[in-house]
Amino acid sequence: MSNSLLSLKDVHANIHQYNILHGVNLEVPKGEVTMLLGRNGAGKTTTLRTIMGLWQAHAGTIELAGMDVTRQPTAQIAKQGVGYVPEDMGIFSDLTVEENMRLAAVSAPLSQERMDRIFLAFPPLKTFWHSAAGNLSGGQKQMLSIARAMAEERQLYLIDEPTKGLAPAIINTMAAALSELKAKGATILMVEQNFEVAKYLGDHCAVMEDGKIIWTGPMNELAQDNELQERLMGLNMEAS
Structure with missing residues (x-):
């Protein structure tokens, strides 16, 4: 192909x-x-x-x-x-949602434009931005896992x-x-x-x-x- x-x-x-x-x-x-x-x-x-x-x-x-x-x-x-979203989500439970996201943006700092795009896709992540990822529901953890893959292009x-x-x-x-x-x-x-x-x-x-x-x-x-x-x-x- x-x-x-x-x-x-x-x-x-x-x-x-x-x-x-x-x-x-x-x-x-x-x-x-x-x-x-x-x-x-x-x-x-x-x-x-x-x-x-x-x-x-x-x-x-x-x-x-x-x-x-x-x-x-x-x-x-x-x-x-290459962004990878594993079946077990692969998030850091002891870190906040924000810390998980910033760690995922390795090539450049997480821009406000990208954060706004992620918040539009997954509104709960904005609500729990400063909360420990381990306290999220199963669905919210999966949102965070996918959002981490979207942290950069x-x-x-x-x-x-x-x-x-x-x-x-x-x-x-x-x-x-x-x-x-x-x-x-x-x-x-x-x-x-x-x-x-x-x-x-x-x-x-x-x-x-x-x-x-x-x-x-x-x-x-x-x-x-x-x-x-x-x-x-x-x-x-x-x-x-």
Whole structure:
């Protein structure tokens, strides 16, 4: 894919003695949202962690904007403009919301313009700006986790299950904020179990099974094909 910002070619990765990724091939187009879907244990989170350098690929290549980052350390990958929102949120509970945000802005101080944009997306963060992050609700902590990735311009966002365990109202807020990020031309690779959110945000889709990509295509193609959903992911729903 000529406009790919991120490219994985035959990527294998082990966790301890277990081989989790068995030759992942994936293209993430620039300026669009790619959903990484699949059953639990398919290797989705491991894929994101391997891209971020938290797990080392033992075979294959990972290229970011044409540069081989397969062996680069996590800090170096982050410096190249990759924002990572882990499934466990990765916030500092003992620090305030403000301190969490300022720590995330490593390239330049957090500007008022950027703070205003984040507050517009996530109003509770303004309310609890001086509060300890550990005192936030689950949904507010997830807002902070995503806001940290938005603390400075990124060329790529890796987001792992941002709506997991959240109430419907918070999911709507989260989806709206990510939609706004998408509208500004962000490139996003996102793991998401909520198929409605995936349909709403996704431009492209890759489905994983047993550590491999087994299907890729437009998100709307999968969204409109119930038989394909059930075959690939065991879903049984009426597509809208």
